[in-house]
Every structure is written in C-alpha cells, then in structure tokens.
Amino acid sequence: MVSLVLVQRRLQNLTVGKVVLALVVVVTFFNEYLVYTLHSFRWASIPTDRNPKEEMVILLVSDPQLIGIQDEIGFPLGPIIRWDADSYLRKTFYRAYYHTIPDVVVFLGDIMDEGSKATDSEYQSYFQRFNSIFYETSYAKTVVIPGDNDIGGEGGDLRTFFKVNRFEKHFENLTGAVSHGFVDFLKLDIRMMKDQVLEKQKVISDVATQLKGKFRIIVNHESIITKPKSSIYPSQMLSCDTCLSDDEDMNNWPYYQRDMASMEPYIDVDFTNLIALSEIMVPTCSYRMGVPKMGYGVAVINKSGKMKYTVLWLPSRYHLLYVYIVVLAVAAFVLIINWVFSPVKSRKWPYR
Known part of the structure; x- marks a missing residue:
C-alpha cells in the first residue's frame, strides 16, 4: 500500500514539462554518445594483441x-556548424582509433576544406583544430598527404609554392618515403590530369634510395588507376592481376572493380603477386561532404604478404540532426497545447 501511494504521488508530480525535458535528454544522450557506441559493435574485429614485427594495422x-x-555561414550558426562537424570527427576517430590501436595512421588529403585559400591566421586555427580532433595520432606513427583543398590544383584554384611550403611546414613533406616496420609508404603526389612524367621519374628515383621495407604502399589523394571519381565513390577496390607484367600495355590496364560497401567483413589482398596492382578508394569520414556513407579504412598487413581490408562505417549525422528537429518540434507543440488548454491560474513555466 505504501509503495502504491508513493507511485501515485510521483505520477501526480510528473508534469508535461518534465516529460518533455526527459525526452530531450534521452534523445541527446542517444544522438551524442550511444549511437556511436552501438555502431562500433558492427565493426569487424581487429587483432589488438598482435606482434608488431609480424603484423601491422x-x-x-x-x-x-x-x-x-x-x-561558411556567419555568426551565430557558423561556429555551431563547425563545432558539430568537428565533434563528429572527434567522436568517430576516437572510437576508430581505440578499436584498432593502429601502428600507423594515414591521412589521405583534403585535411581542410579551405586550406588552399586560408589566411595565415585561419590556417593556424585549422591546424590547431586538426591536432585537437585527431589527438590520438600523437600515440602512433602518422603519414599525411595533401589534397587539392589543402594546396590547390583543382579548377581555377592553382597550386603554388607558397601553399605547398605552408602545408609542409605544418605537416610534412609533399613527397618522399616513410618507413615503419616492414612497410614503406611512398608519397609520390601523382596527379593524373597533369603531364608530369619527368618530374615523377625524378621523385621516384629520389624515393628509391629511402626504401627499407619488405612491402611498399603508395598513398595518393587522386586515383592512380584511372577511373572517373564519381564511379568509384565512396569505397571501391580497383584490381589488376597483370598490370606490372612486362607484357602489359601500360596505357590500358585491364582492371576490375569491387564494391566494398557490402563486403563482410574483410576483403583480401595478396602482396606476394608481384605483377598485380590493387588500389583502395577510402571513403570520407566527414558527414559534411553529403555522401550517404562515411567511414575509416583499416588495413591489417601480415609480414607474409597477406592483407585484410575493411571499412569502419559511421552513423549518418544528418539522420540524427533530423531526429533533433522532429523531437524539438513535437516538444514545442506539446508544450503549447498544454499551455493553451491548462487553466489560466495554473499557467506557468513548466520547469518551475
């Protein structure tokens, strides 16, 4: 009887305002924390107790x-939009990092949206945001290459020495080799729409003297196996079993395309085939690019020459923002209706 009376009293004290507030709190908790945790349960498992001399992530x-x-839109919406996009990257990268505990983190360009045309003060603020968002990279080896949004090179946005020099001062050299364990990461800055044969031959010749690892991976912002960008987005693998053969026509590689959006859970690559070439197109991790799927790529390479690749797909931020809009609209409607139909004497702010 006592318990029943207490329950009745609590229900009597439960106002419409409190119910609405509880709903908003629950939705916020789900949208800002729980959804990312639940989504990470769907990711493929990564060996975190590996021997770094035999296996690399x-x-x-x-x-x-x-x-x-x-x-971007000015104050006050601009700062809110930037904060939300940064927060999404920070939350997802944090979970991806600790899910994989990577040996190497590779950034594949377009670090900033306006890096190419930013003022020095703006560029410095973007660089500080980068370090804050991807803070966990301080624990791992990193490789960073630029995209056209960072140093120009697309359309009328020309690439200049100043832009390249500024990027290299804040991050690292545009080209070169980065060695870690048994893998060499080659930064060749290959632009397929530019005739740079002699320049690239010199870069490759210089890089060759720096090679130490058993396997080599070219990291590049643009596709190297030529194919329109629109047909390979968001996540594809282009494979050619005979591209590096002496008998192959170097101007017409017979490659085939594999869609990784539906793969479960890994796709396999064999590094021991010396005449084969495989290129992985990694999806964007930013929801602001407006694509339906975002994610982080993960490659697990064994010293024997076998590689497994997967994508850690991310939740849609736009769907979560739509949920906010619907919930806030319903909450406002309920509060207004409750205020309109409540007795005049009892009208007051619902949270008092």
Whole structure:
C-alpha cells in the first residue's frame, strides 16, 4: 500500500514539462554518445594483441575537410556548424582509433576544406583544430598527404609554392618515403590530369634510395588507376592481376572493380603477386561532404604478404540532426497545447 501511494504521488508530480525535458535528454544522450557506441559493435574485429614485427594495422583517414570560415555561414550558426562537424570527427576517430590501436595512421588529403585559400591566421586555427580532433595520432606513427583543398590544383584554384611550403611546414613533406616496420609508404603526389612524367621519374628515383621495407604502399589523394571519381565513390577496390607484367600495355590496364560497401567483413589482398596492382578508394569520414556513407579504412598487413581490408562505417549525422528537429518540434507543440488548454491560474513555466 505504501509503495502504491508513493507511485501515485510521483505520477501526480510528473508534469508535461518534465516529460518533455526527459525526452530531450534521452534523445541527446542517444544522438551524442550511444549511437556511436552501438555502431562500433558492427565493426569487424581487429587483432589488438598482435606482434608488431609480424603484423601491422593501418588506420586510413580520408577527406576530413575541416570546415573553414570564408565559405561558411556567419555568426551565430557558423561556429555551431563547425563545432558539430568537428565533434563528429572527434567522436568517430576516437572510437576508430581505440578499436584498432593502429601502428600507423594515414591521412589521405583534403585535411581542410579551405586550406588552399586560408589566411595565415585561419590556417593556424585549422591546424590547431586538426591536432585537437585527431589527438590520438600523437600515440602512433602518422603519414599525411595533401589534397587539392589543402594546396590547390583543382579548377581555377592553382597550386603554388607558397601553399605547398605552408602545408609542409605544418605537416610534412609533399613527397618522399616513410618507413615503419616492414612497410614503406611512398608519397609520390601523382596527379593524373597533369603531364608530369619527368618530374615523377625524378621523385621516384629520389624515393628509391629511402626504401627499407619488405612491402611498399603508395598513398595518393587522386586515383592512380584511372577511373572517373564519381564511379568509384565512396569505397571501391580497383584490381589488376597483370598490370606490372612486362607484357602489359601500360596505357590500358585491364582492371576490375569491387564494391566494398557490402563486403563482410574483410576483403583480401595478396602482396606476394608481384605483377598485380590493387588500389583502395577510402571513403570520407566527414558527414559534411553529403555522401550517404562515411567511414575509416583499416588495413591489417601480415609480414607474409597477406592483407585484410575493411571499412569502419559511421552513423549518418544528418539522420540524427533530423531526429533533433522532429523531437524539438513535437516538444514545442506539446508544450503549447498544454499551455493553451491548462487553466489560466495554473499557467506557468513548466520547469518551475
């Protein structure tokens, strides 16, 4: 009887305002924390107790495109939009990092959305945001290459020495070799729409003297096996079993395309086939690019020459923002209706 009376009293004290507030709190908790944790349960398992001399895990981050200031909406919405996009990257990268505990983190360009045209003060603020969002990279080896949004090179946005020099001062050299364990990461800055044969031959010749590892991976912002970008987005693998054969026509590689959006859970690559070439297109990790699927690429390479690749797919932020809009609209409607139909004497702010 006592318990029943207590329950009745609690129900009597439960106002419409309190119910609405509880609903908003629950939705916020789900949208800002729980959904990311639940989504990570769907990711393929990664061996975290591995022997680093025998197995290496590489976390691939593509097109974070930190939102700039010049092209974004002004105050007060601009700072809120930048904060939300940064928060999404921070939460997802944090979970991807600790899910994989990578040996190497590779950033595949377009670090910033407005890096190419930013002022020095804006560029410095973007660089500080990058370090804050991807803070966990301080624990692992990192490889960073630029995209056209960082140093120009697309359309009328010309690449200049100043832009390249600024990127290299804040991050690392545009080209070169980065060695870690039994893998060499080659940064060749190959642009398929530019005739740079002699320049690239010199870069490759210089890089060759730096090679130490058993296997070599070229990291590049643009596709090297030529194919329109629209047909390989968001996550594809282009494979050619005979591309490096002496008998192959170097101007017409017979490659085939594999869709990784539906793969379960890994796709296998054999590094021991010396005439084969495989290229992985890593999806963007930024929801602001407007694509339906975002994710981080993960490559697990064994010293024997076998590689497994998967994508850690991310939840849609736009869907979560739509949920906010619907919940807030319903909450406002309920509070207004409750206020309109409540007795005049009892009308007051619902949270008092």
